[in-house]
Amino acid sequence: MPAAAGRASDTEPEPEAEAEADETGPQWPTRLRSAWGTARTAGPPPGPARPDFWRSPLRGPWLTSVLGLVLLAGITILFVTGLLSYAAYNPDLAAVNDQTPDKGWLGFYLFPWPTSPYWLYRVTQGVHVTLGIVLVPVLLAKLWSVIPKLFAWPPVRSVAHGIERLSLLLLVGGAGFEFVTGILNVQLHYIFPGSFYTLHFYGAWVFIGAFVVHVAFRLPKALRAVWPRPGEPAPGTQDAAGLVSPRPAAPTISRRGALGMVGLGSLALLVVTAGQSVGGWLRHTALLAPHGQDPGSGPNGFQINKTAASVGIRPSDIGPDWRLTVRGAGRQVDLTYGQLLALPQSESSLPIACVEGWSTPDQRWSGVRLTELAALVGLGTDTPQVFVESVQRGGSFRSVVLRDNQARDTRSLLAVRVNGAVLSHDHGYPARVIVPGAPGVHNTKWVTRLAFGEQA
Amino acid sequence: MKFRLPHAGGIAFRRRYGASPLHLLLVATSFALAVYAGVRLLKADTFGVALWFVGAALVHDVLLLPLYSVTDRAAQAVCGASCARDFVVRVGVNHVRVPAFVAGVLLLVWWPLILRRVDHFTSYTGLPADGFLARWLLITAALFGASAVVLLVRMWHGTRASRRAARARARVRKARK
Numbered sequence: 001m002p003a004a005a006g007r008a009s010d011t012e013p014e015p016e017a018e019a020e021a022d023e024t025g026p027q028w029p030t031r032l033r034s035a036w037g038t039a040r041t042a043g044p045p046p047g048p049a050r051p052d053f054w055r056s057p058l059r060g061p062w063l064t065s066v067l068g069l070v071l072l073a074g075i076t077i078l079f080v081t082g083l084l085s086y087a088a089y090n091p092d093l094a095a096v097n098d099q100t101p102d103k104g105w106l107g108f109y110l111f112p113w114p115t116s117p118y119w120l121y122r123v124t125q126g127v128h129v130t131l132g133i134v135l136v137p138v139l140l141a142k143l144w145s146v147i148p149k150l151f152a153w154p155p156v157r158s159v160a161h162g163i164e165r166l167s168l169l170l171l172v173g174g175a176g177f178e179f180v181t182g183i184l185n186v187q188l189h190y191i192f193p194g195s196f197y198t199l200h201f202y203g204a205w206v207f208i209g210a211f212v213v214h215v216a217f218r219l220p221k222a223l224r225a226v227w228p229r230p231g232e233p234a235p236g237t238q239d240a241a242g243l244v245s246p247r248p249a250a251p252t253i254s255r256r257g258a259l260g261m262v263g264l265g266s267l268a269l270l271v272v273t274a275g276q277s278v279g280g281w282l283r284h285t286a287l288l289a290p291h292g293q294d295p296g297s298g299p300n301g302f303q304i305n306k307t308a309a310s311v312g313i314r315p316s317d318i319g320p321d322w323r324l325t326v327r328g329a330g331r332q333v334d335l336t337y338g339q340l341l342a343l344p345q346s347e348s349s350l351p352i353a354c355v356e357g358w359s360t361p362d363q364r365w366s367g368v369r370l371t372e373l374a375a376l377v378g379l380g381t382d383t384p385q386v387f388v389e390s391v392q393r394g395g396s397f398r399s400v401v402l403r404d405n406q407a408r409d410t411r412s413l414l415a416v417r418v419n420g421a422v423l424s425h426d427h428g429y430p431a432r433v434i435v436p437g438a439p440g441v442h443n444t445k446w447v448t449r450l451a452f453g454e455q456a
Numbered sequence: 457m458k459f460r461l462p463h464a465g466g467i468a469f470r471r472r473y474g475a476s477p478l479h480l481l482l483v484a485t486s487f488a489l490a491v492y493a494g495v496r497l498l499k500a501d502t503f504g505v506a507l508w509f510v511g512a513a514l515v516h517d518v519l520l521l522p523l524y525s526v527t528d529r530a531a532q533a534v535c536g537a538s539c540a541r542d543f544v545v546r547v548g549v550n551h552v553r554v555p556a557f558v559a560g561v562l563l564l565v566w567w568p569l570i571l572r573r574v575d576h577f578t579s580y581t582g583l584p585a586d587g588f589l590a591r592w593l594l595i596t597a598a599l600f601g602a603s604a605v606v607l608l609v610r611m612w613h614g615t616r617a618s619r620r621a622a623r624a625r626a627r628v629r630k631a632r633k
Binding site: 100102103104105106133136137140143144147150157158159160161163164166167169170172173174175176177179180181183184187188189192193194195198199202203205206208209210212213216217252253257261264265268269272287288289290291293295296303304305306307309310426 | 472473474475479480482483485486487488489490492493494496497499500501504505507508509510511512513515516517520521532547549550553554557558561562564565566568569570573574576577579580581582583584588591592595599
């Protein structure tokens, strides 16, 4: 979409409309009016505000529109998958699940996150992160293509134009803010000012309003610029939308060539990133993605979110003194590790899928069904939601509330083994939760307490 | 597609405001949403978040664009005045531009890992933190290398074609004699 500037009255004869506005417009003090008039008739000062400052022969509505339409499709997918990821945490279920308790109406669409298909979060979040990264060159190219509009003269042509420029600050700032916080977070580079969940979620809502406005104003123009005509209109004309250079330099690359270069940048990012989400042998192609390598080999050699050491798990926390407390319906059962192993063991093949966009292929978990543990306190049928607590002392996600549909699913386990081996410390020894379709951090590791039917 | 109000009211409004009332309604709706979410966004660290938000709006236009534009101009200047005349050399700039762009966006996205800015990376994930820089350098080398190979092939085709054309011209001249 040809971004920035350009008011809705673009199709009307400009000079007449402006003269009319001067005659009958609001009565400003005379001096201000004459200063305004001088500034307007004097034309732009030397520099980037002059249309001939920007000399690339590539800029024009066609290029901007193609990039804009790609972003329209891409950002729509990013927003939807982002909302899904937020819903996947079941933030409306319990305070411990909710990273954004002030959300108010912004959580209006929340729904119980399903457990089927079990790969749902793996796909939606893999798409969210990978697509976001792949769109970076397109976003940059779009911003490059509309740069003359940033310096358009006069800076504000009417109230509508001024308001629209303010909206563009939210659009461009919001896009940059979302891309930057997301890209930094997946690399664990927590330099942004606050909790990632708060910034990325509220930032998305600030952005999306401006995005919808921009699409509404520009989509018809963008479609007109792309479909009937492959070339660009003459500079200074209505259709040129202030993008076509009046003094173009000799071309060094064709428009399609430039688009190809942007596409190659996106392709390169896809190749060095997607493998961390797809897994298998493709993981080795994710050369620059954080989870492009395996942390080890053997049954426990799959991706780790946070190691035991990094969250302060001490050997004594998970040694012989470890107990699993199962509570509910006014009853309580304490189990030793041996007693837990003696309960009926079940198997399920499930992936770990992280909000950071990496995931593992299905791992073969074995352990005790959550319904089986609920049965110990008489809640084996119609199992209610369950509060799960880790021995982990600090940090977020040391506890979680799983919804009843998650607790009741027969694939949901308190796992003690994976791929035929005992869980490693980093994968949650002695016991961890694994739930189909849930975000990685809801598969609590080093579990010490399950409270059925409790909030916290 | 244009929506229009009844004539008299529409023109008066448009004269004062600069666009149709629908424009104002749509923008007002989005601003209301932005303020509703923005209050929550700014709650914990108002100045820090505002700085990041405005910074994110400006980082490309004020920092990246001048940087890569000047670099691109410099690259074009390096091949000198002959660029404008010689098509092969002028197009040659793209053989530097394209791999530099691709290597650049890879660095732009993954710089915290490539430049080892994430101290806790290994302790959190159990994965080695070194190697990102080496892999990025190898990818960059491969991109420039591949571009050089393509350029060589194009130049070879170009010289072969021009030699053939010269031979053909010579034959024509000989035949005329």
